[in-house]
Amino acid sequence: xSARRPHVRGSTWPVEVLVEIGSGSHRTxxxxxxxxxxxxxAADAGLDVVGVCTFPGHDYGNDARVASAARPRSAR
Numbered sequence: 727x728s729a730r731r732p733h734v735r736g737s738t739w740p741v742e743v744l745v746e747i748g749s750g751s752h753r754t755x756x757x758x759x760x761x762x763x764x765x766x767x768a769a770d771a772g773l774d775v776v777g778v779c780t781f782p783g784h785d786y787g788n789d790a791r792v793a794s795a796a797r798p799r800s801a802r
Contacts, residue, residue: 740774742773744777745764748780755780761778
């Protein structure tokens with residue numbers, strides 16, 4: 727694990743983060759081209775970047791295929 731900066735140093739649990747990619751709703755997430763830079767900044771701050779994610783929640787109800795794809799596989 728990388729050396730932690732003062733604001734996360736001393737934590738008894740690893741501080742893990744996901745970089746969220748915005749999926750077009752303009753509510754949360756970063757633009758796809760910025761994901762690497764955000765992940766690097768988080769890692770440089772001592773956080774453990776464990777991956778990226780996105781959530782197409784704005785597509786619910788518009789298309790049954792999209793809504794199905796957004797549900798976890800275990801719920802299908």
